[in-house]
Amino acid sequence: MKKKRSGVLRPEGPDKLRGLARYVDDLPFPGGLHGATLRSTVPRGRIRAIRFDPDFPWDECVTATAADIPGQNCVALIEEDQPLLADGEVRHAMEPIVLVAHAERHRVYEALGHIHVEYEPLEPVLSMEDALEAKVPVRAPDNVIKRISIDKGDVDGALAGADVVVEGEYRVPHQEQAYIENQGMTARFEEDGTLLVEGSLQCPYYVQKALVRAFALPKEKVRVVQATTGGGFGGKEEYPSMVAGHAALLARKAGRPVKIVYDRTEDMVATTKRHPARVRHRTGLTREGKLVAQDIDVLMDGGAYATLSPVVLSRGALHATGPYECPNVRVRACMVATNTPPNGAFRGFGAPQTLFAAELHWERIAGALKKDALRLRRLNLVREGSETATGQVLHESVGARDVLEAVVRRGRYSEKKREYARWNRSRRHPSWRGIGVSVCHHGAGFTGSGEAFLASRVALALTRKGEIRVLTSSTEIGQGTIAAFTGLAARTLGVPEEWVTIERADTGLVPDSGPTVASRTCMIVGGLVERAAQRLRERILESTGRMPSTRAEMVREARRLCGREPALRVEEQYTHPPEIRWDEETYRGDAYPVYGYGATVVDLEVDRTTFEVRVRRLTTAVDVGRALSPRLVEGQVMGGVTQALGYALLENADYHDGVMQNPQLTNYLIPTALDTPPLDVMIVQRPYSRGPLGAKGVGELPMDIPAPAVAAAVHDATGLLLTELPILPERILEAFSSDPAHRQR
Amino acid sequence: MARKLPAAEDQSRAPGFSRRNFLKTAGVGAAASTVVGVGGACTKEPTVIGPDATTLRLRVNGTTQTVTVEPRVTLLNALRNELDLTGAKEVCNRGACGGCTVLLDGDPIKACMMLAADAEGHEITTVEGLGSPDEMSPLQKAFVEADALQCGFCTPGFVVSGTALLAKNPDPTLDEIKDGLAGNLCRCGTYSRIFEAVQKTARRG
Ligand code: FES
Ligand code: FES
Numbered sequence: 001m002k003k004k005r006s007g008v009l010r011p012e013g014p015d016k017l018r019g020l021a022r023y024v025d026d027l028p029f030p031g032g033l034h035g036a037t038l039r040s041t042v043p044r045g046r047i048r049a050i051r052f053d054p055d056f057p058w059d060e061c062v063t064a065t066a067a068d069i070p071g072q073n074c075v076a077l078i079e080e081d082q083p084l085l086a087d088g089e090v091r092h093a094m095e096p097i098v099l100v101a102h103a104e105r106h107r108v109y110e111a112l113g114h115i116h117v118e119y120e121p122l123e124p125v126l127s128m129e130d131a132l133e134a135k136v137p138v139r140a141p142d143n144v145i146k147r148i149s150i151d152k153g154d155v156d157g158a159l160a161g162a163d164v165v166v167e168g169e170y171r172v173p174h175q176e177q178a179y180i181e182n183q184g185m186t187a188r189f190e191e192d193g194t195l196l197v198e199g200s201l202q203c204p205y206y207v208q209k210a211l212v213r214a215f216a217l218p219k220e221k222v223r224v225v226q227a228t229t230g231g232g233f234g235g236k237e238e239y240p241s242m243v244a245g246h247a248a249l250l251a252r253k254a255g256r257p258v259k260i261v262y263d264r265t266e267d268m269v270a271t272t273k274r275h276p277a278r279v280r281h282r283t284g285l286t287r288e289g290k291l292v293a294q295d296i297d298v299l300m301d302g303g304a305y306a307t308l309s310p311v312v313l314s315r316g317a318l319h320a321t322g323p324y325e326c327p328n329v330r331v332r333a334c335m336v337a338t339n340t341p342p343n344g345a346f347r348g349f350g351a352p353q354t355l356f357a358a359e360l361h362w363e364r365i366a367g368a369l370k371k372d373a374l375r376l377r378r379l380n381l382v383r384e385g386s387e388t389a390t391g392q393v394l395h396e397s398v399g400a401r402d403v404l405e406a407v408v409r410r411g412r413y414s415e416k417k418r419e420y421a422r423w424n425r426s427r428r429h430p431s432w433r434g435i436g437v438s439v440c441h442h443g444a445g446f447t448g449s450g451e452a453f454l455a456s457r458v459a460l461a462l463t464r465k466g467e468i469r470v471l472t473s474s475t476e477i478g479q480g481t482i483a484a485f486t487g488l489a490a491r492t493l494g495v496p497e498e499w500v501t502i503e504r505a506d507t508g509l510v511p512d513s514g515p516t517v518a519s520r521t522c523m524i525v526g527g528l529v530e531r532a533a534q535r536l537r538e539r540i541l542e543s544t545g546r547m548p549s550t551r552a553e554m555v556r557e558a559r560r561l562c563g564r565e566p567a568l569r570v571e572e573q574y575t576h577p578p579e580i581r582w583d584e585e586t587y588r589g590d591a592y593p594v595y596g597y598g599a600t601v602v603d604l605e606v607d608r609t610t611f612e613v614r615v616r617r618l619t620t621a622v623d624v625g626r627a628l629s630p631r632l633v634e635g636q637v638m639g640g641v642t643q644a645l646g647y648a649l650l651e652n653a654d655y656h657d658g659v660m661q662n663p664q665l666t667n668y669l670i671p672t673a674l675d676t677p678p679l680d681v682m683i684v685q686r687p688y689s690r691g692p693l694g695a696k697g698v699g700e701l702p703m704d705i706p707a708p709a710v711a712a713a714v715h716d717a718t719g720l721l722l723t724e725l726p727i728l729p730e731r732i733l734e735a736f737s738s739d740p741a742h743r744q745r
Numbered sequence: 746m747a748r749k750l751p752a753a754e755d756q757s758r759a760p761g762f763s764r765r766n767f768l769k770t771a772g773v774g775a776a777a778s779t780v781v782g783v784g785g786a787c788t789k790e791p792t793v794i795g796p797d798a799t800t801l802r803l804r805v806n807g808t809t810q811t812v813t814v815e816p817r818v819t820l821l822n823a824l825r826n827e828l829d830l831t832g833a834k835e836v837c838n839r840g841a842c843g844g845c846t847v848l849l850d851g852d853p854i855k856a857c858m859m860l861a862a863d864a865e866g867h868e869i870t871t872v873e874g875l876g877s878p879d880e881m882s883p884l885q886k887a888f889v890e891a892d893a894l895q896c897g898f899c900t901p902g903f904v905v906s907g908t909a910l911l912a913k914n915p916d917p918t919l920d921e922i923k924d925g926l927a928g929n930l931c932r933c934g935t936y937s938r939i940f941e942a943v944q945k946t947a948r949r950g
Contacts (some may be wrong), residue, residue, distance in 0.1 A: 009892045016897030017831015017885040017904060019872035142895060177934050180836055180844060181898040202829035205929025230834075231932055262838045353850075478896030478933045631892050635938065642934030665841040665930060671927040676936040 001341050001374050002428035005538050009177050010478065010483045011502075011629055012228070012588050012715065016701040024199045025261045032186065032257035033101035035250045036108045038115050039270060040090040040097055043126065043339040043658035044138065047088055050098060053114035061111050062254040064099040068677040069249060071216030076209055082305035082342065084214050084245045090119070091138065093659045096242070096271040101250040101258050101406040118140060121185045124339035128301040130374035131176045131394035138304075139337035145302045146310040146335045148317045150587045158293035162284030169366045170357035171724040172654040172707075174660070175274035175322050175646075177346050178670050181230020183271060184261035187247035193217075195248055196477035198225040201240035202232040203475050203515035204507050211248060214497055226373065226505040232477040234345030237273045237517055240305050267324035268663030270601075272344030273653065274313055275300040277336075277355035279320065286326075289369050290378040291326040294389075298333035303342035304343070310317035312343075314447050316350030321389050322358035325401045325440035329389040340658045345517060347640065349444055349704040352462065352647065359438040359708030360723065363715050367434055372741030373712065374413065374437055377404065381439065392590045395698065399623025399686035403599040404439045410602025413437055416717070424717065431605035431614075434717025439599040443592030444697035445520040446586055451593070452576035457511035458528035460536045461567040466548075466555035468493065468500045468536070469567070472513040474525045475505045478639075479633040479699055481521055485513040485529050487629060488692055492533035493540075494547045499554065501543075511571065519697025522576065522628065523688075530570040539570065557580070577690065596701045598622040600641065602709040606717045611729035611736075613649055613714060615675075621682040622701060626694030631696050637681045640702025646671045648710040649704075652726050772935040794862055804873030812861065821845045821856035824871060832872035832901040834934035836930075838916050841927030846902040847871045855928075875908055883909055883925065883949060887942040895933035901930050907943050914948050934937045 008014065015021040026183040050065065052058060066087035073087055074080040076113030086097045100116055102108040124138070131143040139145070147608055159165055173320045195215060201207055209223045224244070229236065249259040262270070275445045277300045284293035298316055302309035317333035367371035381400045387393050410415070413435055420433040445451055458472040470489050476482045483503045490497040503510055508652040513525045516585050540547060543561055547553040561568045582589040613666040620641055627633040650669045687694025707725060715721045720735045762775065779909040795816035803810050805828060812827040819840075824830045824847070836844035837856045848870035881889070884907050894900045895923035901927060910917060910925035922943050931939070 003922070008889055010889075010894070011892060011898070013889045013892075014881060014885075016894055017872075017881060019830070021900045022831065023898065028829075179896070179898075180842065180930060180932050181896070182836070229896065231896040233932070247893070263838075316863070459757075478894075480895070588916060613836070635895060635935070636891055638937050639934030641762070641930070642936065664839070665837045666839065670930060670932060671934070671936075672930060673923040673936045673939075676934075679937050720901050739901050 009629070010480060010576065011486060012482055012657040023181055023230050024186060027186065027198070029257065029259055031188065032259050033103055033250065034105040034108050035099055035101040035258045036112055037096045037248055037260070037261040038098040038100065038112050039118070039248060040086060040093055040095040040117070040122055041092045042090065042119050042551055043124035044566070045090055045121045047086065047090065047097065048118040048120050051116045051118070053056050056111065057490050058113040060102060060107070062250055063153055064249045064253050065097070065119065067215055068253060073213045075245060076214060076308060076435050077238055077241070077307060079306040079742045082275050083309065084242065084249070088172065092339050093657065094341050095304070096246065099246050099250050101254055102146050110443070111418040120476070124658060126340060127336055128276065128299050128336050131338050132299065132334065133655065134224050135431055138339055143336050144334060145337050146313050148160060148313055148331070148333040148587060150317060150329060150389050150634035152330040152391065155293045155295050155328045155330040158328040159282065162292050164285050164368055165285040166285070166361070166365045167285045168281050168361050171277070171722065172353045172356055172724060173276050174343065174655070175266055175346060175651055176233030176653055176668055177179060177233045177273070178665070178668070179231030179233055181233055182262045182264060182267040183236070183243050184267045185240060185243040185247045186257060186259040187244060187251040187258035189251060192422045194221050194223055196223045196225070197244045197248060199244060200229045200236060202229070202475050202477055202517065203237040203474070204505050204514055205512045206237065207241045207244050208507050210245060215248065223506065226475050228478045229475060232347065233323060233347045234517065235272060236477065237345040237515060239344070248459040248666050264665060268668065269660050270341060273306060274355065275302065275309065275343040275345065277353035278315065279354055281357060281361045283361065285365065285369065289371050289448060290380050291324055291380050292328045293328040293698050294321050295484060296331045297321045298331065300335045300350070300353065301338050301340070301343065302727055303333045303340045305337060305342045307342045307344045309343065312345065312350040314350070314522040315443065316354045318390065318443060318447065319351040319441065320358060323597060324384050325382050325386045326380070326389070327536060329387065340655065347643065348417070348700045349518065352644070352704045352707065355440045355704045356708045356725065357621045360711050363712050363721055374408065377439060388591065391588050393741065394595070397594055397625055397686045397688040398597070399684050400439060400441065400597045402684045402686065403597050403621040403623050406550040406621035406684055407428045407599045407601045407619045408437065410680060410682060411603065411617070413601050414602060431607050433605045434713040435713065436602045436709040436712030437599065438705050438712065439597070440701065440704040441595040442519065442701040442704055442743060443599050444523050446518050446591050448557060448582035448591060449576070451524060451574060454468045454514040454574065455515040456525060456528060456574045457571060458525060458532055459511055459569055459571040460529070460532040461494040461569045461730055462536060462540070462558050462561060463567045464559055464562045466499065466551060468495065468556040469503050470500065471503045471510040472525055472529065473505050473507065474513050474521045475516045477516065479521070480629065481516070484522055484526065484628055488526055488529050489533045495554070499551070500511040512645065518697040519701065522695050523691045523697045527690070528572045528694060530573060532570050532644045535572070539568065549641045593690065594696055596622065596696045598701045598705045600705040601614035601624060602706060602707045602714045604710065604717065606714060606732065611732040613727060615645060615677040615710070617678050618645070618678065618706060619680040620702065620705065621684050622698065623684045623686045624698040624701070625688040625691045625696035626685050627683045628693060628695050631681055634681045636698050637678050637702045641679060642671050642676060642704050644703050645675065645710070647725060648707040649726055650675070652728060766853055797819040803861065803864055803869060805869045806865065806871060816863055818858065818861050819857055820847070820859045820861045823861035824856060824881065825860055830871050830873055834898060834901065843906060844899055846905045846929065848905060848909055851909065851912060853906045872905050875904065881906065884911065884942065884946045887946045888939070891938050891942040891945065893935050893938035893942040895935055899929060899931040903931065903939055909940070910942065912945060915945070915950070
């Protein structure tokens with residue numbers, strides 16, 4: 001890893017700017033073969049036969065099928081239902097069946113064309129509604145992967161007694177992670193039988209776990225190394241285990257290193273996406289607008305295998321109420337299986353889906369009560385001392401109101417609301433203008449007792465050269481892990497950042513710090529880095545009386561402290577605070593250690609002729625506890641809200657017959673420079689006593705907030721409440737034509 | 746031209762899409778253009794290259810390099826696989842993302858969309874050729890200072906496009922910057938920071 005230079009926030013930055021950083025496909029690969037994957041062409045069926053064209057020179061290639069898997073044929077994660085290679089039956093289109101390797105990359109794709117799979121087609125289930133009906137069973141017993149119930153108070157009684165009850169249904173589609181670097185992995189077996197894989201990934205120990213199972217190897221014989229990784233957003237949390245397993249299988253058979261790098265189409269059609277969802281709300285309120293009951297039904301499409309879906313559903317259910325206090329809550333959440341490629345982790349992890357519904361529902365409520373949606377939120381937002389749907393009392397660091405007031409002021413919400421009402425009255429203007437707001441919470445860290453279960457570890461080593469190395473399996477995927485940990489360790493130790501390096505995420509070198517997901521890296525793993533640094537500091541102080549201030553002095557002291565060892569090592573393990581309690585059975589208790597809060601005001605216009613939406617400005621405020629590096633936090637917020645704008649307005653994954661029809665960056669559109677409005681970011685600090693220096697997580701929160709605010713602003717501009725994403729011009733047109741009252745506008 | 750071109754590096758079987766056909770056509774088109782176009786203006790006698798590997802002389806980052814590649818090989822693959830210049834990335838391989846941007850006689854081009862053979866006789870600059878060996882170019886430095894990168898995978902393409910933009914328009918407006926970078930995609934959403942880096946570099950002159 002790189003040394004930190006002054007004026008440089010990210011130690012790895014200069015190499016990336018010069019094109020010198022080596023991502024997996026950039027690494028030298030002498031003597032290796034290129035691997036590729038033959039995938040199913042039907043959504044569901046039995047494999048009758050696999051035929052290899054006899055004329056093709058197969059002796060040039062190495063091929064592998066399920067029969068070649070030495071261990072268990074599964075990609076081990078939560079459940080063991082997903083095979084590494086389909087065996088006998090395929091449960092979704094684009095499911096891997098045969099692997100081929102060849103010394104030349106273009107020849108391997110040619111070879112794929114000479115393999116023919118014969119299927120006996122079976123009736124597929126392609127929509128979540130059909131899955132729920134369970135007329136066609138595709139997953140025993142009832143097509144349900146997971147159900148979750150949250151209950152608080154007496155919802156039916158409260159609804160019966162409410163002054164008003166407002167109902168609404170909301171829908172969100174698949175969303176593709178579209179990390180710019182495609183999935184890629186290399187694998188080889190070393191002389192001592194160790195399987196070494198290196199590639200683009202978020203969670204090295206997840207990959208290790210999957211390979212141990214599939215190859216029937218002991219843990220020590222599977223070494224997983226993260227190459228410099230070109231973005232993940234959750235998309236490199238689970239699928240790399242599949243790619244690594246495939247590369248390793250071919251490498252085992254070939255006796256040579258194998259590299260598999262997907263092209264864009266394959267990556268988009270075959271790998272995981274954000275779960276589509278349908279969310280229904282039935283909300284009881286007093287005449288003044290105080291919540292008395294929330295009855296929420298969540299349905300998500302998991303695709304053909306469980307992957308991380310149960311946990312995604314859990315986070316979705318736990319965020320379904322929005323950040324509001326309500327005495328009576330019922331959430332019924334269900335994840336069904338369909339014959340489509342499995343969905344999985346994507347920044348936000350179930351929360352953007354349910355928060356879209358919860359936040360946009362305020363527009364409906366405001367209409368029913370004839371009150372402003374902002375006023376209604378102010379009446380119901382959580383504050384310190386509030387109790388959530390699971391009975392968690394929010395003791396500290398609750399910035400929900402602060403972030404809302406910050407964006408309302410900075411985004412000039414109320415003035416603009418009046419101004420745009422006037423603007424929209426004049427037909428001479430080429431557009432309608434509108435303003436919308438939303439406020440969201442996001443649980444930081446793993447759900448429930450997840451962190452206790454993970455028991456993450458981090459080590460710090462002082463080497464004989466006086467260098468401080470941070471050893472953690474948390475990965476840098478663009479979010480600034482290296483910069484954040486460098487700063488945290490240096491600040492805690494009281495040494496210059498240049499003395500600190502972050503070890504690469506290599507299971508042969510670093511302890512298991514848990515996966516790089518769930519906005520937990522900074523808060524949980526960062527907390528361990530901080531504690532390890534404190535202990536190392538104490539050790540140094542005990543022996544020297546003060547912290548060395550020059551490098552030469554540090555080297556001298558380090559030699560003394562290390563004795564005959566190459567390094568002095570301190571290790572820290574996560575211990576769960578006993579007062580954070582969670583009951584997985586009843587879904588009662590502290591769902592998360594703490595929550596981050598964020599609010600956005602969206603200012604946009606809709607073209608009166610083309611119905612195109614142009615976002616004029618996005619004002620966002622986040623409470624992420626103490627911001628360890630405001631610059632990094634701001635960058636994360638800008639990135640997250642940009643992805644959310646894509647989710648709201650552009651990204652339209654088009655599925656037919658269980659396959660994405662537009663798996664290209666030319667037809668699945670993600671935001672470009674031209675789609676980026678001025679982004680105004682405010683950081684409201686509400687330190688969290690257990691976070692490192694007061695920090696909470698930041699990565700996912702910004703993805704949750706903008707979509708409902710965009711829909712609310714389109715509502716404000718046009719009078720149309722579009723309850724399904726993405727809000728494409730043709731959808732606005734359709735809504736206009738089906739709503740006679742609006743033809744006049 | 747009767748020879749069948751090798752299959753492209755793609756196996757798209759999604760209904761309605763076949764990049765194989767697309768590249769085949771592109772390949773034939775481009776190869777046809779090399780017949781008359783190699784080395785500049787139309788000549789009376791067509792130059793014939795292929796079907797076997799051909800030796801090409803490419804001017805890259807100020808030095809002349811020799812590569813021996815099949816005619817189907819793109820400039821991007823020649824740079825990455827033959828010259829080990831891996832700064833330009835293969836992302837979409839169809840001109841949609843700008844991850845492979847390099848300069849051809851100072852103009853930004855998508856190296857995945859040009860055959861290596863067509864780049865003969867032109868001055869190619871890759872991200873590795875910006876700045877000097879010991880020092881980043883002013884725009885590269887500005888990217889680092891503004892923290893205009895996250896995962897960094899799109900970054901080489903952006904800094905090359907930005908360099909071309911500033912060479913043509915030393916004092917661009919925000920809209921001109923956005924236009925100049927519209928062919929590059931960044932999923933991490935670093936756009937605003939990139940605008941900032943370009944503006945700062947412009948102001949410093
Ligand atoms: S790889 Fe060339 S434009 Fe995308
Ligand atoms: S920095 Fe990651 S794609 Fe641009």
